[in-house]
Amino acid sequence: MLFLDGSMGEGGGQVLRTALGLSLVTGTAFSIEKIRAGREKPGLKRQHLTAVLAAAEVGDAAVEGAAIGSQRLTFKPKGLRAGDYRFAIGSAGSTTLVLQTVLPALLSANGPSTVELVGGTHNPLAPPFDFLQHAFAPVLHRMGAGLGLEIHKHGFYPAGGGQWRATITPAAWQPIELLTRLGEPQLRARIVSAKIPSHVAQREASMLRARLKLRADEITIDEVASPGPGNAVMLRLGFGEVTELVSGLGDRGIRAEDVAGNVANEAEELLTANVPVGEHLADQLLIPMALARGGAFRTMTPSLHTRTNAQVIEQFLPVQFAMREDAGAWRIEVQSR
Amino acid sequence: MAKSAGHTVVSFLGVSLDRGAGRERWEHWRPNVSICQHEDLLIKRMILLCERRYSKLYDQIAADIATVSPETVVERRDVALRDPWDFEEVFDKLFQLSRDLAFDPEDEDLLVHMTTGTHVAQICLFLLTETRHFPARLLQTGPPPGNQDIVGTWQIIDLDLSRFDRLAQRFAQEHQQGESLLKSGIATRNAAFNELITQMERVAPASTAPILLMGPTGAGKSHLARRIYDLKKQRHQLVGPFIEVNCATIRGDSAHSTLFGHKRGAFTGALQDRAGLLRAANGGLLFLDEIGELGADEQAMLLRALEEKRFLPLGSDKEVESDFQLIAGTNRDLGGAVARGTFREDLLARINLWTFRLPGLRDRIEDLEPNLDYELERYSAKVGRRVHFSAEARRRYLDFATSSGALWRGNFRDLNGSVTRLCTLAASGRITEEEVRGEIVRLEADWLRDGHGAPEHVAMVDDDLLLLEVLSEEVVAGIDRFDRVQLAEVVRCCRRHRSLSAAGRELFAASRAKRATTNDADRLRKYLARFGLDYEGVAASR
Secondary structure, X not given: OEEEEOXXXXXXXXHHHHHHHHHHHHOOOEEEEOOOOOOOOOOXXXXXXXXXXXXXXXXXXXXXXXXXXXXOEEEEOOOOOOOEEEEEOOOOOEHHHHHHHHHHHHHOOXXXXXXXXXXXXXXOOOOOHHHHHHHHHHHXXXXXXXXXXXXXXXXXXXXXXXXXXXXXXXXXXXXOEEOOOOOOOEEEEEEEEEOOOOHHHHHHHHXXXXXXXXXXXXXXXXXXXXXXXXXXXXXXXXXXXXXXXXXXXXXXXXXHHHXXXXXXXXXXXXXXXXXXXXXXXXXXXXXXXXXXXXXXXXXXXXXXXXXXHHHXXXXXXXXXXXXXXXXXXXXXXXXXX | OOHHHOEEEXXXXXXXXXXXXXXXXXXXXXXXXXXOOOOOOOEEEEEEEEOHHHHHHHHHHHHHHHHHOOOOEEEEXXXXXXXXXXXXXXXXXXXXXXXXXXXXXXXXXXXXXXXXXXXXXXXXXXXXXXXXXXXXXXEEEEOOHXXXXXXXXXXXXXXXXXXXXXXXXXXXXXXXXXXXXXXXXXXXXXXXXXXXXXXXXXXHHHXXXXXXXXXXXXXXXXXXXXXXXXXXXXXXXXXXXXEEEEHHHHOOHHHHHHHHOEOOOOOOOOOOOEOOHHHHOOOOEEEEEOHHHOOHHHHHHHHHHHXXXXXXXXXXXXXXXXOOEEEEEEOOOHHHHHHHOOXXXXXXXXXXXXEEEOOOHHHHHHHHHHHHHHHHHHHHHHHOOOXXXXXXXXXXXXXXXXXXXXXXXXXXXXXXXXXXXXXXXXXXXXXXXXXXXXHHHHHHHHHHHOOOOOOOOHHHHHHHHHHHHHOOHHHHHOOOHHHHHHHHHHHHHHHHOOOHHHHHHHHOHHHHHHOOOOOHHHHXXXXXXXXXXXXXHHHHOO
8 A cells, every 4th residue: 555645846737647547557555645734725626626527437446535525535546457337527627637646557557448538628827629639649659558439529627528538558567758849830820719700810920920920721720519618729739750639728807818829938949949749748758658657758847746747756756757958958768667 | 626627606607798790790898708708717517597588699609619719618507586686585696506516625626707687686695606506606797897808807705704704793793783673772681582672673773574572561662662663764665655554443433444545426425535643654554563463344445455455445445556565463372262263263374474572571581670760861862861769779670670579561661650750859850768568559559450541542643644645754753743643633723714714713723812802813823834835725625
């Protein structure tokens, strides 16, 4: 039984999600305390509870403390099962984070799985569906794992109600190295809208053209099916072997120009850094690389989020992360212990 | 684990707050959808109380909840309300619902949502939760501060928690004040009487139904009726006057006219319209003492007036309306009167919904001492001079007053008379043993003689009714009884004469005889003007 301190590092839901995923992979039971300690409303929130229950289903786990506001949780998986799953989550929680929780386990299972997800697909503080599709899945593929994705309905805050499906093929892990960009960066933007006036997407497109010198044919504007209104701006940055995706969400009271402007700011920062792996992908790559027991990438200064994630992974798997500055950037490497 | 897996909510569908069509509905706060959107509140079961005509709205809200909260099972409960603002109906339906749903607090963590539904519904939900008919905590939701978001705020209120003790304390304090008012501030010691007052303090402000006060003469029925009036007036439940009449004094022909009024010319001597006491009591409280003395015709008319709030003045073909609180007093066993056929059974049924039996002074003899002090205070306040017993005199008086030899046939009225006599005789403001000895002899002699006459109320009531014809209730209530008698006589005189001068001559005849010249008309005009009246107005309203 592993004992974790839920207040370590950033102390958010990431510690919990990583612990759940790797507990399923390794069959290691764990107990976590001080979950979201010191917050105004400490303990588990609904999205965390959804993640716990999803993981319990996949791993046939015995759970104690699975309740809203609980600051202590014990999780004992009995056996990992490939299969067909369906997880529905309320609007405030992201379906991509639920998949992120169970994905390491299903990639390590003894057969293919499908996961049907219902809820938010483009939420604040979570990778959008498009990130999984364009940035994460291709890297997984290169590492020997299969993640097929199809989306039927988008789900935006506050209505939620998106629907998508992930098809997971267990991995034959191969370590990879992502150290340099190949060729000129390729920029492609996609703006999605549902049930809002069309000028919003037009203004966002204008902003991207002005700021990033995108040509009209490099921007796609899609009206998508969704139960509620919503808008998202997504920009793919292709660096040869690897693609990063930065995004922004429209919201009440925020100007369309600012939504697109913030995306442009983040893209410019990444372009200037001259590394192949951005902040978002860096965060998601830690677990697959640890499962592959090796690999390295160059990225920007790792966030506290990423560092905390690495610490949790080291407790479950026989690996060690090395993070060091390297010619104006950071090199993150994982090695077997 | 069942309980920790989320809450069950009982909530009214918000027919205005939950409304919204198209995508705009996602841009404003809808309380019942919002309950299911909070990241720190998990609703397992949502029971929406709904009227059939709002089915469409229900369907939309249920669908939207399913989208934002797949964890929630939404159930519809049809609550058919004829009038959602009718307290009795709403309470009844919700009470029934609490029975039907039969929540087990061991299985479900129940929340009763207070933010939707009419105010009446909210009050009923509160009451049913406070009384544990819903074994629940209250859930209050609110719109987002500053319109930043659409999800808003939520708060759970546990009525069992001690911080609501203070609130409960304030209610208790108010009840105490009400009880003290009913007892005229007298610290009564008799347990049965105190219990009666406690009940009355709860009944009187809560009910507009008639109240029957039973008890021997002098037990304080009239006094208590007045106090109930004061209590209801203090709590803003009455706006009209307090009208008191002893039915024993209005027997015979004039009874109908005194109570229900008459039309001019209805009978010989009916020179003017007369409103009657029931009409005068409109919006106020009518105390009918000795109700058992009421004649058969008047009983029938009173019953109609209570049931329909309307009745027919003598000689009139048009009914008049009056809505008043009735308190009836009796020293007789009305059940016996019904058996003998002298009192209507249906009228008794109508007035004895709340019956309070006032014990006589002998049956609560431990209250004699505090009442003695009360009477002393009252006398002192009235005459503006402190009167008190010498220690010896007080001991002697109390010894006698609480002995078995003291019959107190006239109950508190006797005590009042006794104290008045003692105080009047105590020239120095000090009641001595000598005065007490004399008073004891007098009381014993009175009780030997047996039997007491009732005070007359009729003249007093007639004066007031006459004044109400020329002045408003508030103005009349503001005039001392001392002046009312005089003013009533002046009004009568004005109406008898054709001019101000003629009335003046009669009113000031004595002064006129003594002095050669005097301006009677001017004196009368000035007198009337003090009350905002003039001759023309007074005479014209006849």
